[in-house]
Amino acid sequence: MTRSRTLLCASFTLSAVLAAPLAQAKDLVISIWDGYMAPDTLDKFHKATGIEADKSLHATNEEIMGKLMASGGEGYDVVFVSAQFAEILQKQGLLAGIDPVKVPNLKNLYPEAKNLAYDPGNQFSIPYTWGTTGICYRSDKLDAAPSSWNDLLKPSDAVKGKLTMLATDRWLLGAAFLANGWSVNESNPQHITQVRDELIQTKKRILSFDDTTFYSKLASGETVMAHAWDGWCNYGTQANESIRFVVPKEGSDLWIDTMVVMKSSKHLDAAYQFVNYMLAKENHAWVAENILYKVPNQAAMEGIDQALLAKYPNLTTSPAELVKQELLRDVGGATQKAYTRTVTEIMAAQ
Template identity: 60%
Template structure:
């Protein structure tokens, strides 16, 4: 089959016969390193004839800076967390999506179609979702942690054996939730109190660590780490004594999304890529590879039930997840968080 025939067949099957679609020969996708199966882009190209190039960003802030500086030119699909998708939309840097070109939106859980920051998935499509909590060695920590304070005001045995996430939203969320405040608070007094609590916790830390905390648990260098639920699974894969718990005070609900840049000259191809990811067999494959929950009901229903036994946080239901507080764009309030985290981590 020729490349042109492959592309035509894909348009007919995946785009439900949408007419006039102008597909590019290449799209550029920016995502976190290791956040999709390595063969996904290759398989997408084989099926569609649309070449896809990966550009890696380390943080939301990094890709946000690049897109705002360049107007989004040079990118077609951005993977960003929901507050950043919301912020980019307010800046008119990401495009409105055409649901007729993404029919696999129907595979999402109903809850994933009614998210506070984008009801109806008008400018973003959830790719993975979850919450943040305490990931710990159950053979080294007793009693099991139940509160943010177990990390922020730890027992002597845990001092020097704890890591925390350094990223602004998640470091501040731990302090805010521990004090009973919103993860989206822009109240200066509340942010100041959370900063004070987090500053005091610093002396008990082994490190701030957003990337290798699970390996510190596996080695025993750390006993308790602040972690995204999916990333905790990387540790569980190597040591079943590693467990994950959402603190009793509650936590955030994070959503990592797929968006199309407003500057993209290849919007139909970009939406075809999103539609491909949302195919149940593809999104199931994603979940199996990255060990994060995906908001695709048909994909999650196809996962081997043994995975839920090995990684219990994969079994957190959408209804349970929605009880946590959804992260929102803070607008100018983000400056409060950035300043607080800078002062906490560099003082």
């Protein structure tokens, strides 16, 4: 899977996307990250429903958000975005409501996935994948498993230079917020400044900030610990079975990727049929089995092969355990700008 998770910035550069042509299709346009559904999904959907759909890829939330904000959603029917961005689209009045009568497979979702704080009752979004963030580590190279965010932020001399941290603002700052006992959605300017200074010191003791190759560094032995999304840690385990994942004792975030239907869609009934199709047990199970992300679909997860769950234990994290973590929310433009500026300063510091 090649999907990028460098996602969470709320400022959108419109100049490039204004000139970009909107996707076109006979019946339906789906915008999604590369590799985020089975390659034959649209063909099978066409055979099952007679509806023709085109797939338009976006690499990041920022990319598709720029296009949607510039066009008012015109040219797109179903879009995959992270929950924070679904919140923004809803606040902008760009989303259609989810009609439960037309999406009967909502019944397959776990109860916890139907009562998420940003959208109780799935009024405007449907969760597609969910997970958390923690520490991915080499169990064969450490005397004890890491247990705190400070194992990354203030690494011992024994592991100095053998760690990576995520560079994306919400997760990089979130780790430091949590280590201090604060919210992953922290907005206090003094707290943001404090974690900036702390992370500048952390930068001197780690190998690098890395969102995309940290698991291969773990597998090769170049590093022994990495700040990691749970699903991506599984990619490391594919290469080296000694790689493990742990959520630090201070807690973590709950991230969710969603499906939303654009209010501007000329094909609302077809769009509802598509999201309903994706919620079918066998279709949603493909995600867990191939992308190695947990899905909030109880029927799908209960059918996963036990051997796969044994190989990737974090796939067995229960919904009850997941929702104990703090949901990433839209923090508003001013705070998001402060996050972006802070990470820029961290990266520039010597």
